[in-house]
Amino acid sequence: MAIPDQRCLNAITGHSSALHREARDWLLRLTSGRATPADAQAFRHWCGQSAAHARAFAETRLLWDNLGTAARALSQREQIKTDELQRDPRRMSRRAFLGGAVAASAAFLLLRPPMRLWPGVGDMMADFRTATGEQRQVQVAPGVVVEMNTQTAINVKYAGGRPVGIELLTGEIQLQTLDGASEPFTVYASKGQVMALSGSQCNVRCLDSDVEVTGLNGTVRLEYQGRTESIGTAQRALYGQRGMAAPAPADIDTAMAWRRRVLVFDNQPLSSVVVEINRYRPGKIILTNDALGARKVHARFTLNQLADAATLIHDAFGAHVTTLPGGIVLLS
Incomplete structure (x- = not known):
């Protein structure tokens, strides 16, 4: 999955320490779609330098674990203006981190990457593996x-x-x-x-x-x-x-069907369809409306159509589509 730009992350997280800035830079690089095995190796080295490095990245990662909640807020307000975030940069941070304590280690992050932002250590060391969309x-x-x-x-x-x-x-x-x-x-x-x-x-x-x-x-x-x-x-x-x-x-x-590069959905809820589609395309589609997610889908998509999946869902259900940087798409 890709993420919004540096300015968005700065505003949302409210962190200004050097480690948090480096963590945001790593998150942007690893989710840019241009990350290389050398980048992954360099990240492992950076994250393993100290518990503080791992904790800084964990806090940035946790933001995306809570992205669904944040996305609902974005959808309800249509657009969060930069000046509003600047007036109270901790507001989203409190909402996203409410009720949770940040506790993570470099080993956890490497073994279980959030939302498959990059391959886990187990995947990277596997005898054979495929990337997103690859067969x-x-x-x-x-x-x-x-x-x-x-x-x-x-x-x-x-x-x-x-x-x-x-x-x-x-x-x-x-x-x-x-x-x-x-x-x-x-x-x-x-x-x-x-x-x-x-x-x-x-x-x-x-x-x-x-x-x-x-x-x-x-x-x-x-x-x-x-x-x-x-x-x-x-x-x-x-x-x-x-x-x-x-x-x-x-x-x-x-x-x-997937062998023919086709996905077949027979009366499945849209929420399940979106989860499956996200396995094949870069970025991430996020449903912010439970009623929309419960709508039943009977459809057949070729993998070549998945780049326009949000448009297809809009045409079929009249969903409101909000496109964010980095391939993030909100459906409401």
Whole structure:
């Protein structure tokens, strides 16, 4: 996600220390869309210099954790004038930080970047990963092909010197195994296992520790918390924080749509649609109206259309669109 310019951050946060100015500079650089691996390495060095460095960045980061609240204030007032912020620069700061205490460390920031502003350390060190909007294909073992969707990171797991599975750290994949394999190929995701038998194909999605597995061909076996389920073609099962759900019918066309660079939404709330769209595009779309977020969506978007997603939502629902610097879009 990108963020507003330096002047906006100065006004909103109200901090003027050298460390906070450096923290704002880092946030701007890392979310500019032009950040490089060298920038990420330099940031890790800067953030790890002291607890004060980490705390300064955490306070700037926390502003964006509370951006939804701030966005509602922006939407209600239409526009916050610069002179108003200058008269009381702490006003937004108090509102954004109300009820919270800033406690963060460099390790936390690197492991769990806010709103995926940059890849976490785990993602950056993964054997294979994709950036926002990127898709790629990798052959992780003889006869095993993995298609990786946007914002996905995987590690290859070995036994006896040969690849026997992958760890899906985050994101979405489609796994295909060719006929003739003597043993299943295993996807480890969120403390569970997805075992693809010979000649099978499945879609595995792991976001926020919840896993959704869709059988596309053949048989796939799931193991989670001592429970085992088998799913076949056009079936899906979910497991995660609420345990494991029983297999249910699945729409293969919807599950495979992203491979065709298409997103399909069938009677889903707009709030869920926006979350999914944000995975594929730079910047961030933020809903500031709960009633609008509850509106149902039945639509099919190509990934090429997502840059104009806010306009499409405006045309479909009459939503008011406020565009901010850095790719931030408020919908009300």
